[in-house]
Every structure is written in C-alpha cells, then in structure tokens.
Amino acid sequence: GAVVSQHPSRVICKSGTSVKIECRSLDFQATTMFWYRQFPKKSLMLMATSNEGSKATYEQGVEKDKFLINHASLTLSTLTVTSAHPEDSSFYICSASRDRRRGDTQYFGPGTRLTVL
C-alpha cells in the first residue's frame, strides 16, 4: 500500500514552454501533497505544500507564479513549470501523506527529470 506515481518520468522541453507534472496517490487518499526539487547529489528541497481544495503554500524563495501547483482531488496534484528556462532543469519529486495533523509518513513518487533546452 501507499503507492505514489508521477508522470512523466522524463521530459525534455524548449526554453519558454510550460511543462505539467502529475502526482497521483494510487491506493490512498492524500490530504496533503508535497513537491520537492533535488539537484544532482544533493538533498531534497521542499518547494511547496498543497492541501486538497486549498491554495498551495510555497517555501521562501520559490516563485509561485512560475511553479503552479493544483491539488484538485484527494488523489491528484499537478506541478506546472511555466515559461521554463535551463536553470529549471532538475529532478522533481512529489510526496503524499494521509493525515496532515498527525505528522503522517510521506510516501514519495519516483520523480520526474526535467531538462530544459
């Protein structure tokens, strides 16, 4: 149980285009989903937290107009990188938890590698 999927696993796009990444909890309802960014050989950096039906909460330094997050249902959250540039190239990982009040375990998706040319 507690499986999280991400789609696509890899994406290559041209500079200036927008890219959407989907994160789905397959066998549980996720009240909260998280989006992370990971640079090569580095740790995970939290970008934003989203609760179903609410606006996402962004971490300091993360541009909310550039990284649009939608959490429209209890099983789906999307991250849209708008007007992507080469510096947005990175590994993006989502996670999901069942109960935001209890510090419940976060279950992670397999990640999406974004390359912006």
Place this chain on the structure above:
Amino acid sequence: AQTVTQSQPEMSVQEAETVTLSCTYDTSESDYYLFWYKQPPSRQMILVIRQEAYKQQNATENRFSVNFQKAAKSFSLKISDSQLGDAAMYFCAYGFRSGGSNYKLTFGKGTLLTVNP
C-alpha cells in the same frame, strides 16, 4: 530553524556486516517525527523507518533499527546483515508542524552507503 546533520557523506560496509549511520538534529519542539529514507540509483525515495519523538522505545524494522537519543537529539540508523541491495543514499529527515496544520520534512544532506561483496 530546524536543521538535520548527517556527518558521514560516505560509508562502506562488507556484505553481512553491520553499519551505523549517524544523524543529529536541532529543534526546540517536543512533538516531532524522525525518519530514515533510502534513495537507490533509481532515485525512488523509500521509507526505511519512522520514530515518533514521544516514544522512548527505539523503532525497528527487520534488519533496520534506530538508536533514538532525544536529549542528545541523535537518531542513528543501524543496518544489520547488510545486503547488496542496501546500497543507496540514506537521508535522515525531521518532521515537524510549521505554523498551521501541515507537517513538513527537513532532510539531511545524505550518506552514501556502499556495500562490498
């Protein structure tokens, strides 16, 4: 601010031997959670073990166990009978409630574990 420190960038162990990975954290909170995640070359984050701060008993999960020293703010991971499949980057993470109702994770920088046959 909460910080997580993993002082060992790399560790190695012989197959079937035991290895301990170190983690310390800094917090003024009393209610929090601690986790160890592993990230193999596939980059899928996998939960290894979880510890609630209010529990004095150390968590165990098959060959994996922790030594949780709350006063010392230490949370080490012991891997017994190491297997080749244990080779991965291991991240220590501290879960806390920030402001509102959401719990967030702060990750250490990771320890790369090599298992030698």
